[in-house]
Amino acid sequence: MRGITIESAKPPKRRKKLIRRLILLFVVVFVVILAFDRIRRPNVDERDLINLSQIPIRKSFSVKTDKPIKELKLLIDNQEVINIKLDKPSNLVSFDLSPSKLGIKEGEKNITLKVRSGFFWRSYEVKGYVDLTPPPLNTLKVSNQLYVGSAGAIKVRSEKDANVSLECLGRKTPLTSISEGEFFGLFPITLDSPLRFNCTLVSKDKAGNISTIELSMSPNAMRFRxxxxxxxxxxxxxxxxxxxxxxxxxxxxxxxxxxxxxxxxxxxxxxxxxxxxxxxxxxxxxxxxxxxxxxxxxxxxxxxxxxxxxxxxxxxxxxxxxxxxxxxxxxxxxxxxxxxxxxxxxxxxxxxxxxxxxxxxxxxxxxxxxxxxxxxxxxxxxxxxxxxxxxxxxxxxxxxxxxxxxxxxNPSFWLRERWVQENIERVFLSR
Ligand SMILES: [Zn+2]
Missing domain, CATH: 2.70.70.10 (Glucose Permease (Domain IIA))
Structure with a gap:
């Protein structure tokens, strides 16, 4: 009872001071929370942002952040295409994207990635391109005199910036761009190759769209001593x-x-x-x-x-x-x-x-x-x-x-003018 008497006996001047102090304390706490949240906002790995600038027909993307995130959103020209809420915050979030299923057309797009760890979002704007056309791919010529242990050559036409390779029996050999849209590659017919097998010619464009062609190889057997x-x-x-x-x-x-x-x-x-x-x-x-x-x-x-x-x-x-x-x-x-x-x-x-x-x-x-x-x-x-x-x-x-x-x-083939001419040089020059 005595305490209450003393409180109520305070002059109004002192009460005003107390209120001001309380407001100040509230503002300080709010600013600290805000600053803390800003520090807690996650940063997205630069490479993942670059990756998002090229979107093919279908692709799995992943976003890596320096702090675990609770939510991620992806917008293409302001249309929300991905919204992921995580029960357990994580530094790595993966998602599949197929633009055509979402009614998105090919062309230049404004891509927005938003992530949050706390209350506030961190947002990234990326100038991107949605590419819904697989690269054109056709074989111009392949060596026709193949032997086990020898090498072959292949020339193909594909998209200018494409990455072209030939995969045979689990071995991948790259083709090199030799002029605009033309690619050439040498490939080994390894000693353990069977006498009939298939190779896959693969062309991947900048966005990640893939075109393939199956090629059948039937090298001649060789006798080894x-x-x-x-x-x-x-x-x-x-x-x-x-x-x-x-x-x-x-x-x-x-x-x-x-x-x-x-x-x-x-x-x-x-x-x-x-x-x-x-x-x-x-x-x-x-x-x-x-x-x-x-x-x-x-x-x-x-x-x-x-x-x-x-x-x-x-x-x-x-x-x-x-x-x-x-x-x-x-x-x-x-x-x-x-x-x-x-x-x-x-x-x-x-x-x-x-x-x-x-x-x-x-x-x-x-x-x-x-x-x-x-x-x-x-x-x-x-x-x-x-x-x-x-x-x-x-x-x-x-x-x-x-x-x-x-x-x-086998080096012997490379010493023979006719073999080199017919199997390598002719393939290189074919159009
Ligand atoms: Zn030797």
Missing amino acids: QENIELKEETIRRIGLSLIENSTSLDPKQIFIQVNERLRRENLSELENLSPKSSSKKLWQGPFLSLERAKVISGYGDLRYYILNGSKISESRHMGLDLASVANAPVKAANSGIVVFARFLGIYGNTIVIDHGLGLMSLYSHLSEMLVNEGQSVNKGQIIGKTGMTGLAFGDHLHFGILVHGYEV
Whole structure:
């Protein structure tokens, strides 16, 4: 009772002051909440916004934010097309969009993305394009003399900015745009290919619309030899010392398996990794040159069994041509191009790789001397090094390889003028 008496006894001046303080406190709390909410507003990943600027016939989009969001809206020319409310806030929201089902026509659009974590929305405006036309796609020409282990060429016509590729047996090879709307590609017929299979030619436009064509391939079979290579313990020890660490603690069989299996795999993947460096220009012209006055001592695809003290300890596929002439014979660039690799490479020893453009490269291994540097342009016939026996080699020879998008194909075909003319150059020039 006493307290109430005191309160009511307050003069009006003091009461006014209290009210003012309460209002001030209320304003401060409101401003803090507002500021806090502004800080809590989510930011959308830049790439997702760029992605939203191209909308195809049908596509799944995802929006990533730096803070978990409760709600997302997407508007196309002010028409709400997506509204997602999340029971559990998330940093990643995905949705499918098919403009034609929503009655949206092809053309330039104003796209608005709105997201919120708290009370207020964050809004993004994107200038976009709805593309409801799949890219045109037709095959102009495909190589007609295909062999297991060889390569083929394909020329197609599609939309100017499209991304065109050929998928065969799970392997995807890109086609390169060589003039407006024209694409060319080389593809390997891998050694494990069956004699009949289908490939899918895929063209994807900027928005993501896809057109495909099924192509049937029937390569000719090839016979591959089998050979037994007798190994000597001292030879293995010598090779082990130059190729792997701590080889002295291993027995000859272990050394050889390390070199022929683990090191081979590592070296092959390093060669494969060179393929994205290939030029988008065709740098080669006509057939490839072989080592002069040389004998083929080992063919492509040969299956090699390695024998030590009477038993088979390892095996490998020979993925190139072994050419032998005199020791330290001059090695010429088989065709014009750019040196993309000139270094020691495990079992391949001193190795030069020349890029001829459009995914085609040539490989020269076991060299005793390398006379060119990485990045250097070379002309067909220019001397680039000398033969030798560095790496896994049992005598002076040149291991010559041809890579098509990182896969070693049979080089023999590329040495034949007629095959190159009919299967590669003619396809390249077809219209
Ligand atoms: Zn070889």
